[in-house]
Amino acid sequence: METVEQIxxxxxxxxxxxxxxxxxxxxxxxxxxxxDKGLIKAVGDRDEVLSQYYSDDTLELPNHVxxxxxxxxxxxxAMTLLRGYADDLPLMEWLSEHIWPAESKWVNEAFIxxxxxxxxxxxxxxxxxxxxxxxxFPDVTASIAxxxxxxxxxxxxxxxxxxxxxxxxxxxxxxxxxxxxQLRHSAxxxxxxxxxxxxxxxxxxxERIATLANExxxxxxxxxxxxxxxxxxxxxxxxxxxxxxxxxxxxxxxRLAAVHMTQLLPAEIETxxxxxxxxxxxxxxxxxxxSGLCPVHEMLQAGVxxxxxxxxxxxxNDLDMLGxxxxxxxxxxxxxxxxxxMGAFQALYSATMGxxxxxxxxxxxxxxxxxxxxxxIAIDLSDPSTQPVFNPLSLLVYSASRSQVNHVWVAGKQxxxxxxxxxxxxDEVLEGAKEWGLKIAQNTAS
Amino acid sequence: METVEQIxxxxxxxxxxxxxxxxxxxxxxxxxxxxDKGLIKAVGDRDEVLSQYYSDDTLELPNHVxxxxxxxxxxxxAMTLLRGYADDLPLMEWLSEHIWPAESKWVNEAFIxxxxxxxxxxxxxxxxxxxxxxxxFPDVTASIAxxxxxxxxxxxxxxxxxxxxxxxxxxxxxxxxxxxxQLRHSAxxxxxxxxxxxxxxxxxxxERIATLANExxxxxxxxxxxxxxxxxxxxxxxxxxxxxxxxxxxxxxxRLAAVHMTQLLPAEIETxxxxxxxxxxxxxxxxxxxSGLCPVHEMLQAGVxxxxxxxxxxxxNDLDMLGxxxxxxxxxxxxxxxxxxMGAFQALYSATMGxxxxxxxxxxxxxxxxxxxxxxIAIDLSDPSTQPVFNPLSLLVYSASRSQVNHVWVAGKQxxxxxxxxxxxxDEVLEGAKEWGLKIAQNTAS
Numbered sequence: 035m036e037t038v039e040q041i042x043x044x045x046x047x048x049x050x051x052x053x054x055x056x057x058x059x060x061x062x063x064x065x066x067x068x069x070d071k072g073l074i075k076a077v078g079d080r081d082e083v084l085s086q087y088y089s090d091d092t093l094e095l096p097n098h099v100x101x102x103x104x105x106x107x108x109x110x111x112a113m114t115l116l117r118g119y120a121d122d123l124p125l126m127e128w129l130s131e132h133i134w135p136a137e138s139k140w141v142n143e144a145f146i147x148x149x150x151x152x153x154x155x156x157x158x159x160x161x162x163x164x165x166x167x168x169x170x171f172p173d174v175t176a177s178i179a180x181x182x183x184x185x186x187x188x189x190x191x192x193x194x195x196x197x198x199x200x201x202x203x204x205x206x207x208x209x210x211x212x213x214x215x216q217l218r219h220s221a222x223x224x225x226x227x228x229x230x231x232x233x234x235x236x237x238x239x240x241e242r243i244a245t246l247a248n249e250x251x252x253x254x255x256x257x258x259x260x261x262x263x264x265x266x267x268x269x270x271x272x273x274x275x276x277x278x279x280x281x282x283x284x285x286x287x288x289r290l291a292a293v294h295m296t297q298l299l300p301a302e303i304e305t306x307x308x309x310x311x312x313x314x315x316x317x318x319x320x321x322x323x324x325s326g327l328c329p330v331h332e333m334l335q336a337g338v339x340x341x342x343x344x345x346x347x348x349x350x351n352d353l354d355m356l357g358x359x360x361x362x363x364x365x366x367x368x369x370x371x372x373x374x375x376m377g378a379f380q381a382l383y384s385a386t387m388g389x390x391x392x393x394x395x396x397x398x399x400x401x402x403x404x405x406x407x408x409x410x411i412a413i414d415l416s417d418p419s420t421q422p423v424f425n426p427l428s429l430l431v432y433s434a435s436r437s438q439v440n441h442v443w444v445a446g447k448q449x450x451x452x453x454x455x456x457x458x459x460x461d462e463v464l465e466g467a468k469e470w471g472l473k474i475a476q477n478t479a480s
Numbered sequence: 481m482e483t484v485e486q487i488x489x490x491x492x493x494x495x496x497x498x499x500x501x502x503x504x505x506x507x508x509x510x511x512x513x514x515x516d517k518g519l520i521k522a523v524g525d526r527d528e529v530l531s532q533y534y535s536d537d538t539l540e541l542p543n544h545v546x547x548x549x550x551x552x553x554x555x556x557x558a559m560t561l562l563r564g565y566a567d568d569l570p571l572m573e574w575l576s577e578h579i580w581p582a583e584s585k586w587v588n589e590a591f592i593x594x595x596x597x598x599x600x601x602x603x604x605x606x607x608x609x610x611x612x613x614x615x616x617f618p619d620v621t622a623s624i625a626x627x628x629x630x631x632x633x634x635x636x637x638x639x640x641x642x643x644x645x646x647x648x649x650x651x652x653x654x655x656x657x658x659x660x661x662q663l664r665h666s667a668x669x670x671x672x673x674x675x676x677x678x679x680x681x682x683x684x685x686x687e688r689i690a691t692l693a694n695e696x697x698x699x700x701x702x703x704x705x706x707x708x709x710x711x712x713x714x715x716x717x718x719x720x721x722x723x724x725x726x727x728x729x730x731x732x733x734x735r736l737a738a739v740h741m742t743q744l745l746p747a748e749i750e751t752x753x754x755x756x757x758x759x760x761x762x763x764x765x766x767x768x769x770x771s772g773l774c775p776v777h778e779m780l781q782a783g784v785x786x787x788x789x790x791x792x793x794x795x796x797n798d799l800d801m802l803g804x805x806x807x808x809x810x811x812x813x814x815x816x817x818x819x820x821x822m823g824a825f826q827a828l829y830s831a832t833m834g835x836x837x838x839x840x841x842x843x844x845x846x847x848x849x850x851x852x853x854x855x856x857i858a859i860d861l862s863d864p865s866t867q868p869v870f871n872p873l874s875l876l877v878y879s880a881s882r883s884q885v886n887h888v889w890v891a892g893k894q895x896x897x898x899x900x901x902x903x904x905x906x907d908e909v910l911e912g913a914k915e916w917g918l919k920i921a922q923n924t925a926s
Contacts, residue, residue, distance in 0.1 A: 117870075121823070122820050152867060156864040159864065318810060321814035322813060324816070324819040324821070350878070350879075351879045352865045354881070364807075367767055367768060372570075373570050373574070373768065374568050374570065416910065418560075419602045419605075421560075421914065421917065422561060422913045423914075423917060424563075424565050424917060428797065432768070432798070433798045435803075435883060436865075436881060460864070468868055470868060471869060471870060
């Protein structure tokens with residue numbers, strides 16, 4: 035008998051170890067998951083596993099379904115502090131009259147600290163074990179994430195114009211690379227180039243990013259084809275649609291995680307598929323800002339990898355990945371007029387493995403397989419809203435709510451235990467958020 | 481000082497006593513709500529109320545927002561027992577190969593009892609204080625609802641063909657009327673005619689229902705224009721679209737709650753508006769079955785009263801009205817390409833007063849006003865996903881989840897207290913649901 039750190043004995047396991055379930059049923063019963071040294075050491079039949087491994091910390095999980103942790107493939111985590119600050123407005127009025135002025139007035143390292151902590155508290159309590167962030171002071175975001183024990187990819191943000199973080203594209207890139215260098219030994223934090231969008235970054239920095247990303251084998255995280263306005267502006271300014279411009283620059287590769295992608299011609303879907311570009315779908319943000327509908331069903335049929343993101347809390351207005359993957363599935367059916375579009379399996383797959391692939395970390399996380407990091411969640415289905423249990427996967431996608439996530443592990447460390455955070459002081463986090471809220475509200479009213 | 485049963489002192493109150501907030505802000509602070517003999521006796525300034533009224537049961541609700549209870553304006557509550565039974569299938573395959581066979585095999589009084597109890601447990605825990613039901617054995621649904629203390633409108637269901645409940649349209653109507661007679665003294669239970677749909681009820685019974693509804697001043701609850709197929713079939717069979725046929729029969733009045741309404745021509749929206757027809761929007765069901773998009777924004781602009789329903793749990797797959805009103809708002813923006821469509825106030829209004837109006841009970845419930853029934857909910861915003869608080873209404877609509885509903889009152893009786901049900905034994909309800917689930921699953925597999 036080998037002694038290990040922890041053994042989980044869930045009532046149901048959805049490992050997502052295959053892209054399409056070959057057995058016909060992706061849900062397994064009578065299983066055990068062995069966690070040791072941060073990794074999944076074994077997954078298998080309960081009795082067999084228990085005859086090989088022993089742990090002082092063996093957790094029976096009746097009524098629980100265990101899945102890979104959810105991966106929020108696009109967010110601006112510190113924007114939790116602007117949650118509900120302005121809603122129900124046209125995009126440009128929302129941005130230029132509310133969000134941008136508030137950001138330019140308030141965003142500093144303390145804001146990022148408080149906002150990221152609030153975001154991580156919310157994400158962990160909703161089953162998110164990894165998030166892909168794009169915002170200012172990514173070094174602060176990285177250190178907060180590392181301290182909380184959550185996995186993250188932080189964006190080396192790039193813009194043409196000056197902000198609190200840098201003055202021009204060259205400085206953004208050099209600050210980003212310096213951060214990347216500091217984080218090179220981190221087990222939890224990865225980096226991605228994060229040129230904001232085609233309309234905010236010009237060709238020269240984009241060309242440099244394309245070259246650097248290839249040299250460093252580094253992912254690229256970018257808003258692309260978010261609105262019809264973006265397409266019109268690009269056509270007027272560059273003579274081509276944004277995707278074509280990015281293609282000319284050499285950015286359309288498997289390293290690109292293109293966020294939103296609501297405006298796509300059939301030929302563009304083919305290009306995206308043939309180049310291996312990842313698409314990060316943010317359905318609630320797209321609906322809330324009326325940006326357009328991402329043709330998820332058509333892209334899945336073309337073989338495109340789809341990941342799911344919440345976007346920032348000020349355009350969603352939460353970081354609830356269970357809600358987001360349900361929304362993705364429902365909207366795919368509605369938008370394609372096909373009730374079989376993005377079924378429950380695909381929705382969960384996109385929110386886990388799809389995210390891992392989009393960030394180039396699918397060898398590390400995204401499914402429950404031996405050798406991968408123990409990034410896991412356990413969801414309690416013994417709630418009236420998830421009974422009776424014909425199909426735990428259906429319940430997880432279409433019926434469960436985030437409050438049913440009872441336990442969360444990242445790299446084998448339990449960060450949520452019976453809904454209690456183990457690495458963050460929730461009262462302190464809430465106190466920090468409240469103070470910022472009061473300060474911002476008082477200065478907005480006056 | 482007058483002694484009263486209970487006084488609530490919420491941090492925020494959203495009374496929805498006006499259709500559009502004249503003050504600019506529909507959220508009030510420093511208020512008190514006085515409950516006595518099942519009714520709201522007074523609503524007003526905290527200090528003024530406390531100088532006039534005294535109660536042994538005065539409840540301070542810091543961090544809570546109090547609103548009218550949510551009204552689920554369309555559901556088939558007992559279908560909770562078929563939650564997740566079949567998903568991701570085209571409508572007719574889903575119905576004819578899965579749902580209808582299961583219903584014809586399993587639906588009896590015991591099924592209705594267990595399924596309705598499960599539904600009520602779920603609805604109360606999510607802040608729903610009133611539901612409008614259409615299913616078999618409505619007398620059983622009524623008695624379960626009355627025992628649980630929740631408000632309900634039960635449908636006098638009518639179909640052309642025989643089911644377990646009746647053999648032909650005449651028998652459906654007479655059984656319905658007998659039930660209505662038995663319930664005439666009930667304080668909580670109302671009735672509505674519930675002809676299933678234009679394609680399942682022929683002209684003669686519809687004419688009789690139109691006459692009876694006028695004579696008895698009774699609402700009519702009907703699926704109308706749910707899918708494009710329904711329109712095509714009606715045009716082939718009757719030479720007109722369903723709405724025109726219903727208009728010829730005299731059914732398009734303020735008494736009609738027309739459910740779904742995804743297929744509407746501009747002229748039909750005008751007709752619906754001018755006749756005062758109520759529209760019950762079920763956004764998640766429409767998306768999940770890919771039925772089409774209800775033009776909510778256009779109807780609101782035309783002055784149509786919009787209510788919100790979850791539909792049954794087998795096409796949603798939950799009875800979560802907070803999720804549904806968020807979905808309604810997001811989808812309205814996406815469908816109309818207008819981020820200002822169905823703002824947070826309108827979404828909450830539709831899910832409360834809109835529902836009450838659609839059921840003809842807006843003199844009794846739907847808002848927090850003196851003289852109305854004390855149908856109230858208190859939602860705790862001290863969760864990381866609803867902080868900081870710039871705007872409690874935005875948080876309620878776009879960020880809160882059902883698990884934050886801490887307290888629920890119907891007719892002044894507290895049915896949920898710190899998330900505990902007071903009139904239903906949750907363990908017993910779950911046990912009943914589990915047994916039915918096992919029985920159905922075993923007989924489906926074999």
